[in-house]
Amino acid sequence: xxxxxxxxxxxxxxxxxxxxxxxxxxxxxxxxxxxxxxxxxxxxxxxxxxxxxxxxxxxxxxxxxxxxxxxxxxxxxxxxxxxxxxxxxxxxxxxxxxxxxxxxxxxxxxxxxxxxxxxxxxxxxxxxxxxxxxxxxxxxxxxxxxxxxxxxxxxxxxxxxxxxxxxxxxxxxxxxxxxxxxxxxxxxxxxxxxxxxxxxxxxxxxxxxxxxxxxxxxxxxxxxxxxxxxxxxxxxxxxxxxxxxxxxxxxxxxxxxxxxxxxxxxxxxxxxxxxxxxxxxxxxxxxxxxxxxxxxxxxxxxxxxxxxxxxxxxxxxxxxxxxxxxxxxxxxxxxxxxxxxxx
Amino acid sequence: xxxxxxxxxxxxxxxxxxxxxxxxxxxxxxxxxxxxxxxxxxxxxxxxxxxxxxxxxxxxxxxxxxxxxxxxxxxxxxxxxxxxxxxxxxxxxxxxxxxxxxxxxxxxxxxxxxxxxxxxxxxxxxxxxxxxxxxxxxxxxxxxxxxxxxxxxxxxxxxxxxxxxxxxxxxxxxxxxxxxxxxxxxxxxxxxxxxxxxxxxxxxxxxxxxxxxxxxxxxxxxxxxxxxxxxxxxxxxxxxxxxxxxxxxxxxxxxxxxxxxxxxxxxxxxxxxxxxxxxxxxxxxxxxxxxxxxxxxxxxxxxxxxxxxxxxxxxxxxxxxxxxxxxxxxxxxxxxxxxxxxxxxxxxxxxxxxxxxxxxxxxxxxxxxxxxxxxxxxxxxxxxxxxxxxxxxxxxxxxxxxxxxxxxxxxxxxxxxxxxxxxxx
Numbered sequence: 052x053x054x055x056x057x058x059x060x061x062x063x064x065x066x067x068x069x070x071x072x073x074x075x076x077x078x079x080x081x082x083x084x085x086x087x088x089x090x091x092x093x094x095x096x097x098x099x100x101x102x103x104x105x106x107x108x109x110x111x112x113x114x115x116x117x118x119x120x121x122x123x124x125x126x127x128x129x130x131x132x133x134x135x136x137x138x139x140x141x142x143x144x145x146x147x148x149x150x151x152x153x154x155x156x157x158x159x160x161x162x163x164x165x166x167x168x169x170x171x172x173x174x175x176x177x178x179x180x181x182x183x184x185x186x187x188x189x190x191x192x193x194x195x196x197x198x199x200x201x202x203x204x205x206x207x208x209x210x211x212x213x214x215x216x217x218x219x220x221x222x223x224x225x226x227x228x229x230x231x232x233x234x235x236x237x238x239x240x241x242x243x244x245x246x247x248x249x250x251x252x253x254x255x256x257x258x259x260x261x262x263x264x265x266x267x268x269x270x271x272x273x274x275x276x277x278x279x280x281x282x283x284x285x286x287x288x289x290x291x292x293x294x295x296x297x298x299x300x301x302x303x304x305x306x307x308x309x310x311x312x313x314x315x316x317x318x319x320x321x322x323x324x325x326x327x328x329x330x331x332x333x334x335x336x337x338x339x340x341x342x343x344x345x346x347x348x349x350x351x352x353x354x355x356x357x358x359x360x361x362x363x364x365x366x367x368x369x370x371x372x373x374x375x376x377x378x379x380x381x382x383x384x385x386x387x388x389x390x391x392x393x394x
Numbered sequence: 395x396x397x398x399x400x401x402x403x404x405x406x407x408x409x410x411x412x413x414x415x416x417x418x419x420x421x422x423x424x425x426x427x428x429x430x431x432x433x434x435x436x437x438x439x440x441x442x443x444x445x446x447x448x449x450x451x452x453x454x455x456x457x458x459x460x461x462x463x464x465x466x467x468x469x470x471x472x473x474x475x476x477x478x479x480x481x482x483x484x485x486x487x488x489x490x491x492x493x494x495x496x497x498x499x500x501x502x503x504x505x506x507x508x509x510x511x512x513x514x515x516x517x518x519x520x521x522x523x524x525x526x527x528x529x530x531x532x533x534x535x536x537x538x539x540x541x542x543x544x545x546x547x548x549x550x551x552x553x554x555x556x557x558x559x560x561x562x563x564x565x566x567x568x569x570x571x572x573x574x575x576x577x578x579x580x581x582x583x584x585x586x587x588x589x590x591x592x593x594x595x596x597x598x599x600x601x602x603x604x605x606x607x608x609x610x611x612x613x614x615x616x617x618x619x620x621x622x623x624x625x626x627x628x629x630x631x632x633x634x635x636x637x638x639x640x641x642x643x644x645x646x647x648x649x650x651x652x653x654x655x656x657x658x659x660x661x662x663x664x665x666x667x668x669x670x671x672x673x674x675x676x677x678x679x680x681x682x683x684x685x686x687x688x689x690x691x692x693x694x695x696x697x698x699x700x701x702x703x704x705x706x707x708x709x710x711x712x713x714x715x716x717x718x719x720x721x722x723x724x725x726x727x728x729x730x731x732x733x734x735x736x737x738x739x740x741x742x743x744x745x746x747x748x749x750x751x752x753x754x755x756x757x758x759x760x761x762x763x764x765x766x767x768x769x770x771x772x773x774x775x776x777x778x779x780x781x782x783x784x785x786x787x788x789x790x791x792x793x794x795x796x797x798x799x800x801x802x803x804x805x806x807x808x809x810x811x812x813x814x815x816x817x818x819x
Binding site: 188199211228238244286 | 447448449450462463464465466473474475543546547551553574575673674675676678685686763764766768772776777779780781782783785
């Protein structure tokens, strides 16, 4: 026994030496390049934001953010491994390195940014929380929801907002906690809850996939601000920059009128607008400043399009989800989307 | 040439550590100890290093921060301004509730099916076998989700009970409403409650009722007292029987002792049965047994009962047939043979494996997540971790909770086991 104790002492004395060797490396870009693909955390199934199409390919607004980042790094928007994460597993997945970035309709909040050690790189969708009810319930305002049973996704800002809202209005409700979007839909349709609450865009997306969408209405009240944006781990600013400016490139491209159709042509010669040149890499070398190729932004735009194209493709008025641009229009068109300049 | 015998050399060389039995055991121990310590040290260093890299610390202060979320099923007072610690406690109580209900139901069903499995009747025997195989061979999670889906899809919604053309109606003389959200069953409340603060008028024209912990404590105390007196009475009867050979008739007294005091207390408290009824969007009043609890409880007990049935069958088969034949030869009837001769002996074989089944039931209750039952895993290990980002602390606390729960369960059953064992003197 004495020998064992002595051995243990010896080991403990040596412990601090090896401690330094096991801490995690911070260079996410190198890891991604080495792996040959980007591990991107997405929604496990929300039409318009991240859902598999009939060929089994993930597509949606959030999926295109992943594709844009992959295009910027590899020059190929297909080099993404999509990892569906639930509302309650997403931050753990990000913190543990299971995913390199998170693009899953995630609300940017103070505590998530600071205490949970995430870095939000921007906002790719301005949303707000709403309520959806069956028309048969005969309710026209959220103020009439006293005493209802409400399906809420757990691990979301939604469940905190609804608690605050009902408390503030002095109303009572019965929460039915739900882990995945598919489960919420099943519970709501089978009548286990009167009301389904979530981000208004998500409600519209869910409603579009119901067998009889017209039997359900989204109530007019929006009870919260839900700025949804991609996030990365705290502590790797270089990686954060790449994801942030990939998103900004999408927004700037729309503002500058660069689309997936004309990007190649605009890059062919110098334009009068110097910012287009800088964005497309024909003037200066912004790419080198973040460790990417000169034409990184051009690759993004040719492979996924600009923000406007992405929006119209997945959630716009011509899709089953049918959302107006609203606050998600460019700042020049009365919306909130605004990218810092490419300079 | 003389042969000079050399005395054995007392020096030590390194090979002896392996080949010399005097040292070998110690060598192995030291190597094992080094490996274990190294493994733990590596894990610890990894945690410390990674937390540092993420800029996180180890801190339990989050338990005092306001939780901010609501919990539907709460056995103690809770609202969303209370702390994460309180929310964890609500979850822990929900885990205890479903584990307790599950263990009781699983034992009853398990013993019943286990005995049926030994029936001479071919149909009963086979039916029991099919039940056991079906539940034992399919993963528990599937059963939970399956039962939950059946409850969701097959049962009517509260609004189906409303109006002239109601498509659903309440059961048992309009006292129980079984809906797709769960069952609303009558509850007992008191018109002269001594502690209740939630005075409610169940319906127009009915006097207000309330209920509180003191009411129930009073009733429980009176019942315990009655049972205590009954036990004394039975001991007295046993002594009389020892002395005179004849047992006095005590059952009327027993019945009186049980019924009258409790009945009097209930009368003075003004006990009333409050029935659920439809109001607004939902049923109100009565006790609401949520669908998530029902599904989880049913699935856990049916699943575990299949294992318990086999343990019971094995236990009964382990009692030698001579015991049964001897008991029958003494003129005991078959049910008495089972109750007085076979089961007491079978229990010694049954109880030890029963413990591990209770343990797995309690731990399996963490699958509650699948049906949105708010147990400890869903509050402390789910929403709290997610809202505060304290994965390590939350999971450690959760692990400690399940560890303590398991110790308590196995401790309690081991205590019972010792009382059932053969007393060797």
